[in-house]
Amino acid sequence: MIYEEMTNNIRSVCEKLLNSNDVEVIVAYRGGGVEGMQIPYFAKTPEDVQNIEWGDRCYQNIAPYVHGLSKKVGILAKPCDARILTQYITEQQIKRDDVYIIGVDCVGMVDENGDPRPGCPDCMVRKPPIYDEYIKDDRVDSLDLSPPASEDGGLEANFERFRKEIDKCIMCYACRQACYGCYCKTCFIDRDLPDWQPAEIDAGTKMTFHMGRTMHLAGRCVECGACEASCESGVNVRYIIKEVTKFIEDEYGYSAGMDPEQVPALLVNKFDDREVGFLGGETHG
Amino acid sequence: MKGLTQLEKWEPKIVAFLCNWCSYAGADLAGTSRLQYPPNIRIIRVPCSGRINPLYIITALMEGADGVMVSGCHPGDCHYLSGNLFARRRFVVLKKLLQTCGLDPERVQFTWVSASEGGRFADVIKEVTENVKKVGPSEVANCGSKEAQA
Amino acid sequence: MADPAVMISKAEILKMLAELMKDATVFAPASNGKKLDYMPVRNVEDIVFGDDIPYKSPKEIFFPRTEKIITFKDGDAEAEISTEKYVLFGARPCDLEALDIMRKVFTEGRFKDPFFEERYNNTLIIGVGCVDKKPGCFCDERETDMGYSDKCDLFLGAQGAEDYFQALHLSEKGRETLGRYIDGLRTFQNTGHEFKPAHTLSIDATEEELFDKIDWESLVETCQGCGMCTYICPTCHCFGFKDVDEGGCASRYRNWDSCMFPKFTLHASGHNPREERHERYRQRFAHKYLYVKKNFGAVACTGCGRCVRACPAGVNIKAIAEKIGEDLQ
Numbered sequence: 001m002i003y004e005e006m007t008n009n010i011r012s013v014c015e016k017l018l019n020s021n022d023v024e025v026i027v028a029y030r031g032g033g034v035e036g037m038q039i040p041y042f043a044k045t046p047e048d049v050q051n052i053e054w055g056d057r058c059y060q061n062i063a064p065y066v067h068g069l070s071k072k073v074g075i076l077a078k079p080c081d082a083r084i085l086t087q088y089i090t091e092q093q094i095k096r097d098d099v100y101i102i103g104v105d106c107v108g109m110v111d112e113n114g115d116p117r118p119g120c121p122d123c124m125v126r127k128p129p130i131y132d133e134y135i136k137d138d139r140v141d142s143l144d145l146s147p148p149a150s151e152d153g154g155l156e157a158n159f160e161r162f163r164k165e166i167d168k169c170i171m172c173y174a175c176r177q178a179c180y181g182c183y184c185k186t187c188f189i190d191r192d193l194p195d196w197q198p199a200e201i202d203a204g205t206k207m208t209f210h211m212g213r214t215m216h217l218a219g220r221c222v223e224c225g226a227c228e229a230s231c232e233s234g235v236n237v238r239y240i241i242k243e244v245t246k247f248i249e250d251e252y253g254y255s256a257g258m259d260p261e262q263v264p265a266l267l268v269n270k271f272d273d274r275e276v277g278f279l280g281g282e283t284h285g
Numbered sequence: 286m287k288g289l290t291q292l293e294k295w296e297p298k299i300v301a302f303l304c305n306w307c308s309y310a311g312a313d314l315a316g317t318s319r320l321q322y323p324p325n326i327r328i329i330r331v332p333c334s335g336r337i338n339p340l341y342i343i344t345a346l347m348e349g350a351d352g353v354m355v356s357g358c359h360p361g362d363c364h365y366l367s368g369n370l371f372a373r374r375r376f377v378v379l380k381k382l383l384q385t386c387g388l389d390p391e392r393v394q395f396t397w398v399s400a401s402e403g404g405r406f407a408d409v410i411k412e413v414t415e416n417v418k419k420v421g422p423s424e425v426a427n428c429g430s431k432e433a434q435a
Numbered sequence: 436m437a438d439p440a441v442m443i444s445k446a447e448i449l450k451m452l453a454e455l456m457k458d459a460t461v462f463a464p465a466s467n468g469k470k471l472d473y474m475p476v477r478n479v480e481d482i483v484f485g486d487d488i489p490y491k492s493p494k495e496i497f498f499p500r501t502e503k504i505i506t507f508k509d510g511d512a513e514a515e516i517s518t519e520k521y522v523l524f525g526a527r528p529c530d531l532e533a534l535d536i537m538r539k540v541f542t543e544g545r546f547k548d549p550f551f552e553e554r555y556n557n558t559l560i561i562g563v564g565c566v567d568k569k570p571g572c573f574c575d576e577r578e579t580d581m582g583y584s585d586k587c588d589l590f591l592g593a594q595g596a597e598d599y600f601q602a603l604h605l606s607e608k609g610r611e612t613l614g615r616y617i618d619g620l621r622t623f624q625n626t627g628h629e630f631k632p633a634h635t636l637s638i639d640a641t642e643e644e645l646f647d648k649i650d651w652e653s654l655v656e657t658c659q660g661c662g663m664c665t666y667i668c669p670t671c672h673c674f675g676f677k678d679v680d681e682g683g684c685a686s687r688y689r690n691w692d693s694c695m696f697p698k699f700t701l702h703a704s705g706h707n708p709r710e711e712r713h714e715r716y717r718q719r720f721a722h723k724y725l726y727v728k729k730n731f732g733a734v735a736c737t738g739c740g741r742c743v744r745a746c747p748a749g750v751n752i753k754a755i756a757e758k759i760g761e762d763l764q
Contacts, residue, residue, distance in 0.1 A: 039749025159387025177661035201501035234469025269370035277380035
């Protein structure tokens with residue numbers, strides 16, 4: 001019921017937008033995916049608007065489609081998508097004026113079996129941080145949000161867990177492609193000078209890839225869960241970036257994608273930053 | 286017991302990334318001053334500690350190093366003004382990452398050594414070698430080999 | 436050889452697999468912790484029966500994700516051809532048909548691939564029929580009979596009452612295995628199997644038509660280029676080589692590659708003939724529906740539906756093939 005109402009609101013906003021010729025295309029969702037999933041959709045004409053759908057199965061993040069589009073776009077942005085857009089603006093990948101953001105509240109998405117999408121259960125941001133148009137979902141206010149518990153189980157358990165997840169990985173790079181932040185023209189793992197390209201796909205190269213990717217996303221991850229959601233092998237290494245993100249929030253007070261004016265944590269420095277883990281210094285708790 | 290004696294004989298391999306302007310000169314000074322320090326380190330000279338891609342450190346561990354040491358100019362002394370300050374944040378985060386992945390963060394050591402601190406350089410190497418010895422042989426060095434996977 | 440069909444029970448199958456495990460690696464559907472996959476199993480209890488289809492195809496057994504093929508030393512090159520014995524249990528008809536296409540590609544073309552061929556010959560393939568179509572499956576439209584395929588050594592019909600399977604041996608290897616491990620066979624009247632494909636999904640067009648008449652850009656605009664489809668596809672078989680210096684000798688590794696990656700076609704000059712995502716998808720589609728058909732006589736898509744289910748962006752090869760069919764008319 002609520003979704004129908006929201007869908008109607010979204011459709012009328014989109015129709016107005018396309019009629020006014022302010023945008024060339026609206027990135028949104030439509031129905032018709034396998035097993036009732038809602039899939040990304042590019043609406044280009046006012047007639048297309050009738051295909052747009054909003055529901056609890058808008059599983060896929062659509063903000064990454066905006067990256068690299070050289071036209072004015074409208075986008076239906078759930079909070080994680082809005083955070084991604086904010087982050088793109090911060091990183092000067094898109095201009096704020098080039099996107100018209102239809103922000104929409106989100107109570108969490110589910111997959112084809114009705115299980116929550118990775119990242120949704122412990123999401124703390126249920127309202128889009130930036131928007132031009134706002135579609136409200138009343139249920140969001142009554143949600144009981146509590147920050148996720150730390151998943152650090154001690155060195156040995158951590159290593160065991162990492163190895164177990166790594167074993168499932170087939171190095172297809174779907175996590176990289178699904179990730180909003182992996183927009184490098186050539187990923188480090190595809191480089192041959194210096195040669196990061198693995199010759200043999202073994203546990204070591206898989207670890208290097210996942211650790212390298214995590215390091216590149218440190219402080220930039222918006223915790224949308226797309227990496228885990230896109231992994232067909234069921235690999236979950238998202239807990240690593242989650243821990244790192246939490247650390248950066250506590251240490252440097254930076255949350256990715258919340259404020260377009262703020263500079264990412266690893267792109268600035270302070271003279272009196274703490275030297276946690278340095279020789280003879282404090283250690284990571 | 287064969288294993289035990291092997292472990293007793295085991296000497297860690299440590300890769301040391303030193304910045305050209307301070308720490309490398311510090312190592313030079315330690316050498317010209319005839320200061321003794323453990324021979325476990327293999328020095329790689331880099332222009333600045335800010336030049337060190339965290340991937341270099343990860344790869345060094347994966348390729349068989351038991352420890353990695355990174356040293357640059359003291360904060361405020363950077364030849365490029367702020368390279369080491371950016372590096373500092375990166376290294377702090379990298380240590381957190383290693384901890385979460387289950388690789389002992391003690392394997393990776395960061396510090397600052399200036400060009401005039403030959404004595405400190407020798408002390409730092411002693412301490413780092415001690416620390417890495419305590420942690421033992423790398424758990425990921427053989428990750429690649431088929432035997433370890435089975 | 437009398438009627439090749441016999442009834443065997445699940446317990447007998449498990450016993451047979453346990454015996455086979457003694458001198459071969461048995462790959463069977465098992466959980467990888469989260470998903471169902473063809474895994475090397477050491478314990479028959481780990482094998483998952485039922486109608487669920489593993490998320491990725493069994494091609495990895497014959498054509499591994501990564502493989503050291505040649506070692507060079509002192510001017511000599513030595514190929515490393517695996518002679519290990521394998522058993523593949525529980526391959527679905529779509530996988531079996533696909534495997535046959537792979538076999539054609541690797542052994543019947545201009546070049547023979549000894550690595551694939553040796554593994555294929557050393558493997559006992561046991562197929563299992565499907566009961567229901569899973570969401571996204573379109574085997575019947577791709578002329579694949581979900582209940583039967585003869586591209587294996589042994590085929591088990593769908594599980595019947597009281598955990599009995601109809602077993603058909605389709606090769607000498609299969610007959611011998613059945614005779615050795617199963618005693619007191621209960622034969623049954625093989626009534627034959629009827630299969631009528633729904634309408635057949637195929638593309639009757641020339642390459643030029645496919646290139647010029649189709650608006651690929653809008654057809655696959657949501658594709659992220661993740662390449663997941665190629666990795667789990669039972670017929671995708673592109674690979675790349677990489678030589679590495681291993682201190683004193685060098686080795687050549689063969690790894691899977693994917694036409695969905697921009698680097699796949701990148702020339703040394705920096706020019707890339709398939710720079711855009713839709714061009715790469717066009718290549719994947721045309722390879723499946725045109726090129727393999729032209730070269731080996733079969734469409735390299737058996738309708739297993741894996742890419743349809745896996746695609747995070749909802750790109751559906753069946754819908755695309757149908758749309759192209761419409762557009763070309």
